[in-house]
Structures are given as C-alpha cells and as structure tokens.
Amino acid sequence: MIETSLRWIVFVPLLGAAVNGLLNRRIPRRLAGLLGCATLVVSFLLSVRAVVRLAGLPAEERLLTDTVATWLSFGPLHVDIGFMLDPLSAVMILVVTGVGLLIHIYSLGYMSHDKGMARFFAYLNLFIFAMLTLVLGENLPMLFVGWEGVGLCSYLLISFWFNEDENANAGRKAFITNRVGDFGALLAMFLVGTTLLPHLGGGEGLFSFGVMKHHAHELTGIATAAALLLFLGVTGKSAQIPLYIWLPDAMAGPTPVSALIHAATMVTAGVYLMARMSFLFVLSPVAMGIVAGVGIATTVIAATIALSQTDIKKVLAYSTVSQLGYMVVACGIGAFAVGIFHVMTHAFFKALLFLGAGSVIHGMSDEQDMRIMGGLSKKMPITFATMLIGTIAIAGVFPLAGFFSKDEVLFEAFLGARGGFPWLWLLGFLAAGLTAFYMMRLMVLTFWGKSRASEEVQKHVHESPATMTMPLVILAILSVVGGWIGIPSAMGGGAWFQKWLAPVFASGHGDAHGGGHHGDPSLELTLAAASTAMALLSLGLGYYFYTRKPDLVAAARGWMGGLPNRVLTNKYYVDELYGKLIYRPLGWLADVVCFRWVDRGVIDGILVSGSAVVALLTGSLLRLLQNGMVRFYAWVFALGVTAFTVYLTFLG
C-alpha cells in the first residue's frame, strides 16, 4: 500500500464543473466546451500515470491510496475522504476518463448549437467527478457519495432540455427509481456497519473496503440479507429487474449523455459495486443465485423488448439493459473479473453505437424514429462503417471485443467456478442471438434501403463534423481490439485482463474467480464456435428479413392478432403495472388517507377545532391583535425583560 496523490484525477473535473457552472452564460460556448475537454485530458493523463505506476508494483501489492481528510468521525465510526487505486478501479478510471474524454470531444460538435453549452459541460464534468469518486472511493460511504452524485448528474442531464415536461418527468423518474435502490444500499451499509463495528481493531475505518474485506468472515451471518439489499441498489443503478424502468426513459437526455452515462459508465456502477463487494457476495450462495437469476431474466426480457422498438435510442437503451444483465449474471456466478471485462468492452461498443445514433439523429434533423429513416449509408459513410463495427462487436462475432467478454460470461455460466448452470448458458446464448438480430434490424432500418424521410430532411442529411466522427473511429478501433487483452488461454491468449484483476477477487475465498484457465479447452472452443455461429446466423437473418422479406416482418407483427407485438411494443406493460400497483395507491394513501382523513379530518377537525378551549381563548387573543395596542404589549414585554435583567445584574 503506497500513499500517493490520486485526488487530482477526481478534483480536476470538479474544478471544470465549478468554473463552467459559475460562469454559465458569461463564458463563450466554444471555450466552455474546450475547458470541459481539457479537464478530462488532464484527468485521463493522471489516470494513466497512476495506473502505470500501479502496474509497476508486484501483483499482490498493487494498491495506491490517498487520504485527503477525515470526513465523519464520531466514537468508533470513522470515515475518511480517501481514494484508492487497485487493479479493479484502475480499469474503471481508464474507461471513465478515456471514454469520457471521447464523449466530451464528441459533445463539442453535438452541442455546438445549444445555448446551454456551458451548463451542459458543467454537468458532464460534475458527472465525471462523481463517477471517479465512485470508483476510486476508499470506503463504502465515499462510494455512496459518487453513487448518489452520478444519480444527480443523470437527473440533471436527462432533464437538460427541461422545457419539455416529458424530459423533466424522465429525469425525475430516474432519480426516484434510483433512490428506491439506494434505500437498499443504505440499509446494507447499516447492516454491514453495525455487524462489523464490534470487531474493529484500533485505527480501522469502519467502512473501508480493505477493513471490511479483512473482517469478511464476521459477515457470514448477515451475508444473504446484506448482499440482497446491496443488490437492490444494483438493480436501480444498473437497470435490472425490477428497477430497470427508468433507463429507457432516460433517453430523453442529449445523446452524448446516453452514451456516457446511460451506457458506458454510470449504469455499470452496480456491477462495479458487486465486484468491489465480492467478498460479501461470495458468502451467500442464495444471494448469488438470485443475482444470476435476475441478471439472466433481465437479459432475455430486455432483448425481446428491443426487438420491437422503433426509436433508435430506445433499441439501444433496451440493449444496454440486456447487456448489463450479462454483467450481472457474471457476478452472480462468481466470475467478477469477467463481469468487469464485459463492462469495459461494452463501454467501447455501446458508447460507439450511441454516438453513432447521435450522429444519425444530428444528420436527420433530430429525428429518432427508424421508421422514417433508411438509406443513410451513402450519406453518412463514417457513421455507417463505425456503427456496423459496433453491431458486429455487440453481436459477439470473433475476434471483436464483444465476442471475448460475452463468450467468457457464457462459458463461465456453462462451466463456471461455482459449478455449471447449463440453463443459464442456454438463455444467455439465445439472448445473444436476439441481440445480433435486433442490432441488424436497427442497422437495416437506418442505413439500408431507400430513405423514408421527408424531402426537407433528406436535403439536410450530412455526415457529422470531425469532432463527432473522430471519437466514433477511435471507439470503433477499441471495439475491435479491446477484447484482445482478455483472450482466454484456451484460445492461446494470455488472459491478461483476468490475471490483472485476480488479486482483487482472490481473497482467500476459493470460489471467487481468478482467470479463465480451468476446464477443458476444447469445450470452451466448441462453445465459442457455437456463439459465433449464432451471432452470424442472427445477423444474417436480421439482414435477410428486413431487406428481402418485409412481408415476413409484417406477418410476424400481425402474428396472433398482433398480440405479442403489442405486448413487446408496450414493454410488457410494466410501467402501467407499477403505476396501478404502486404509484396510484401511494398517491391515494397520501392524499385521501393521510391528508384528508387523518390530518384534516381527525387531528384538525376533531382534536383541534372541536375543543372548547379554542372558542374560549380565541376571543381574548384576538383582541390582543386587533385593538391596536401591539406596541404597548411590545413595550411591556421588553421592559419586563429588561427590568428582570437589570435586577439580576445589579441587585442579584
């Protein structure tokens, strides 16, 4: 453990946020954007330097810390404002600052016409600050600061164009849904904290990750409850069943926001939390089982919804929910390193896809409906080519990034460190097929065929400026090569990524997962081949149906009287269900029961107004106010007090 300065990685973006936020419209738009980008450059370079330093240490000693100050200290409770860098947070900060920087640059172009550019970059920088606090925080409350902070920025950015009620609603929905998750996270913190407190030694900060890990054996009795409560928080932030409902709505925000926050970084915070708290999760097989089950259910259900959406960003949103499901599954089967691997590769190709979609929307004069797109491949060649790479990467075709990470998840599911779960593999395998299919559908509807847009819009279609296409190209390259650092040994790779993370998870609990080096290599190769075949087949089918057989698509839509299609288009009516089962009853409880019946009816009506005292006193009190002698009373009052004081001071 080495004490070093990590704080500036975190604080520099905060500085940018402060400057842009305080100056707001007084700062030229262009300058505001450049300032925002500059802070990210600094933060990224500092991150690289810190990670290089970390990598230079022997594997078991890879930990840098930076204690800034004491935050909360009361009795045995001691929480520092502190940061730590270990291999896990190293991956995260590189993704956050790296992808974050690209998206900042992209925003220079995307938001160049927006009056609120300074505000936008202030929020964006604030988000990076919060996200870095989340992944670098040395203890659970620090992580929680970042956790709530990113939630706040998400709220601010979703409702960035707050003129529309719809956007404001979406932002509020995101914040509140996340708060429901935070309810669980808070309780988990209390449970873990009160359990550990009696066992702490001298100088140990209660919620420090190192300390908690060290005392993990004391948590056995409460592991299931604590892990599940934490997982409630995860379902909020990482958009899993039952709290995923906010993420699709979050697409109301500007597209760079969707790419950065609602695809690449913030939504993976839940996965990070599980990886960070893996020592707790592995103590409870029950909780792990539930995590894996929720993850796979989310993967499949979200993938089916994505099939039917017509808004290009909504497809990507459900795709994100679905991909997050894979990461959660990985954690649920104990393959935390693999989960983080997928976090990273997903950050590349999903950010790419969102930014590509943004480029399309930009070119199409803010149109998001794929039904009136089509034929863009010639007019937007860079966007088209890079998005195609993203599509192949997410579909999981060898040797692109998505292949290695997703395949690792599926392989671990089939024959994981905690024993195999073939049904998990099968569902994941099928969902992978769905993924390839809906992505191809998106590509065809957007880029192939004839344009279905109005003449006016068609005239204006143009490729985006370099500030926007350059990030696309870089992300496309990363989407190709990004997975190569984690090629499993069965395929002749070094599984470098897994080895890098191994010290974080191999904490003496035999079942925590280290690297992809077990099992039969031929089995792994067989499964990998099956995955690639599935991906290619589904891509092909998607292409075939949507270019050659539109009548088949129409038939599918009308199948069984259109019922399945309607259910999918309406997202299984989950929002409506929550409205009926939770929101409306709560509103009724608040308005009718609490306010009208209890507050006004019972308490005020009977207890207060009904009492005779009121009637008696009202008259005389009223006179006090109405006979114009208030000054007189004030005098009496003041003189009385003064006399009393003088008496005490001089005569007492």
Next chain:
Amino acid sequence: MSLVTDHILSWITFLPLAGALVILLVMNRHAVLAFWTAMVVALADLALSLVLWFGYDPAPGTDQFTERVAWFLDGRVQYHLACDGISLVLVMLTTVLGPLIILSTRRALADRVPLFLSMYLMLQTAMIGTFLARDMLLFYVFWELMIIPMYFIIGIWGGKRRIYAAVKFFIFTMAGSVFMLVAILYCWFKAGSMDLATWLQLELTYSEQIWLFAAFALAFAIKVPIWPLHTWLPDAHVEAPTAGSVVLAGVLLKMGTYGLLRFAIPLFPEATVAAAPVMAILAVIGIIFGALVAWVQTDVKKLVAYSSVSHLGFVVLGLFSLTAQGAAGGVFQMLAHGLSTGGLFLLVGIIYERRHTREMAEFGGLAHGMPAFATIFMITTLASVGLPGLCGFVGEFMILLGTFGSTTLPHARLMTVLATTGVVLGAIYMLWMYQKVFLGALKVEKNRGLPDLSLREWVVLVPLVVFMFWLGVGPGLVLDKIEPSLQRVLAPLALEQYETPHETPQVEHHTLHIPDNVPADGHAEVVR
C-alpha cells in the same frame, strides 16, 4: 473588555433585546434606521458568538463560560447561564441565521418595520436564553418568552388566515407549556431548588419519572412538532411572513428537540428508555406521514412545512435510538434542517415577493428566466433530501446507522427500515415540487421577465449554501464540538460506554452496536 468576556453569555443573550428596546424607543418611525440598527446588533451578536465558538474547549464537554448569580429564595433560584457543545452549536445556528433573516425583511416588509425588527430581536434573546439557561425557572421564562413575539409576528404580519394561525400556534404551545410548568413545580418541591445540576441528582421513582417525562415530553413534542401534534405548524408557516417562517423552521422547532435532549432524556432516564419505543414509533410515523402529506400539497410553503414534520421525525428518532451516534445525528440534523429548510423558506419568500402567490400551478419553467435562483433552489432541495456531500446526508446517515445498531430500542431495525423509506419519499415530493415550479415551459404570462436574484438576495443565500456544503463535507466542524457534551448529557442513560478504537487499540467494550444475531462476546448485554 473583561466586562464582555466575563459575561459573554449574558451579552450574547441580551444584546438583541437591548437592540429591540433602542429601536422601539428612538426609531419607531424610521424603517431604514431601524433596519441598520437591527443589522448591526445581529452582526455584533454573531461576532460575540464567534468569540464563544473559538473560546470553547470541546474536549471535556462541560458547561463553560458559566454565569451564576443567586436570584431569589436564597439562591435556590439562580440566574444561571452556561454553554456546552450542544448549546454552542445551536446558539451559533441562531446567530448565523439572525442577520440573514433581518436582511431578508428589507423588501418583503413595508408595514411597521421597526416593530417587526424589535419583535424579532426579542425573539432572538428568548431563543438564545433557552439554549443557555441551566436554571429551570430561567429556562421556563425564556421558553415562554419565545411565544409572545412569534405570536405577534404571525398575527400581525401574516397572510389572510393569520389570526387563526397565530391563535392555533399560541394555544398549542401554551397547552404543552402548562403541563411542563406543573412538572417543573413538582421537581422544585422535590429538589428544593431550580438548579438543573441538582435535578440531575434527584432520586425519582419509576412512576414519578414516567409522569414527569410525559409532561415535559408533551411540551417539547408540540414544539418539535411530533406527529400527531403537528397541525399548528403548516398553518403557522403558511401564514407567517418569510422571516417568521425562517426563524420558526430554522431555530424555533429545534427548541422541542433540544428540550428533549437537554431535559426530558437525562432527567428521567428510566422513563426515557420505557418511552423510547413510543417516541420512536411516533417519529417514524411522522417521517412517513409528513412526507406523504407534503407530496399532495399545492402550496409550496405548505409542502416545505410538512417536510419539516418529516425531517424532525428523523431528529426525534435519533434521540430516542438511545445511542450516542443517533443522538449526534439528531443534533446534526437540527442544524442541517435549520440551514436547508430555513433556506427553502427564504427561497419561497423570494418568489412570493415577485408573484404574490405560492401555488405550484401558478409557476412552471422559472428556471428559464431565473437560472441563479433555480440553481440555489436546487442545491437547497438536494441538501434537504440528504444528498451526500451536503449537510442533510450526515445527519440522516448517523441517525439511521445509530438506530439500526441500537440494542436498547426494541425493533430498532424494523424502525430503521421504515424510516429509511423517508429517503425515497423525500426525493419524490421535493423533486415533484421543483419540477412544477422550475421546469417545463413558461406557461403563465406573469412569470415572464421576472428578475433573477438581486444582490441582497445573493448575500442572504450564499452563506447558507456555503454552510450546506461545509457541513456536508466537513461535519467534524460540528461533531467534534458536540461529541463529549453528548456523552455527558446522555450519561444518566447509562448506555454502554464505547471507546474510540483509535485511542485504545485493545478495546473490550466498544459497543453500542451488537447486532442480535451475532453471538455476543459477553460484553454485549444491554445496560439500562
């Protein structure tokens, strides 16, 4: 100088009263002069309390700067002021808010300004005296003195239903005080003195304790207010002028929780333990009920008023968690609530001055034309909903953590779970209100072209925002001051002593917090 430093508590207490007299006496018709006089007095009071702040030695946690003079009955009744960490932070809250409140009246009030200012200054004397009194009669005098100026502030400068609200306020608080007076007299005859320290040594039977606790707790519960005694509060807030609401929410409500902590709990420890479940349940109901009712309000001020019921529920829960941590969280939350809710009332006042309405339906889209106002409102809102990094989080976190780990309070964990829902509900109603007022399109024509914050408004709001951040990031500012004092005040409860692991590495008894399902190591038994 020694005349000041030797009697600093008296100076802090009575300086505002002197200011009030001067204003009444010589500048009754000079609003501007009266304003500046009041301002100077309030700033001087702030300066004095800063002397106190830096002069106070928190380590022993004892009463300091004591002023003790026999009053009458052979000194069995004394003029006895003293300051410990808890009093210190609350006096500080009062004196910090003072100048801001006075400044906020500058444009808001036109009618009888000098009279208003003198009322406010008298109120400040009464509030500070209440925090510092260590003689029960003296305390009672200050306690009652608070009611009178507040009554006039609501009744004269209030809104349309001001008479109803003022009378309701008066009757509620007086009704509680009567019971407390009876209890005070009982103890007086028992102890033969009004000295708080003597009372703490009283041997009281269990049933005596229960009755006395009930009488004290009733008076304090009304002031807090604890559900279901809260209905005077929304009316008082809605009708009171902005400055009145700010002082009411900022300081006056803390009198109830302060009274519980200073008197009801340490004087009657067995009754406290016995009553804790009831108090905690009422607190939890208040948290949820207040939040739900706040959600359905259409008047912004009423919404904030009900949110106070919810937030003070947290304070009461912390106090009756019977843990030092929960109680510390409670004290911290008193300050945090004073800043955030006081701030919200100021902000609501600002918009009321411009539009003369507080109905949410009349607003919408204000953030377009008033970005600075909207931003500060947002920050204050976030402080209120307990976003980490701002003041609201620390209090809530410590209260809930303390309550969760309480071994003395039955069903502590269940209560914590229920109370934690308040965190979700808080976000629901606050963001709902924020959206209704600030987001969306500018639909109402009258809202077009409203001026953003004026310089004066900036000056009022910026200190509050600074403190919201400061307490959120560096809560040690307050916690270090109150910790030893809290230990002393809670000592009669004989909670298990914990020691700081930092100081004693090999601790045997650390522990207010032994969870039930972990095999206790033999030191975990509950000590009453």
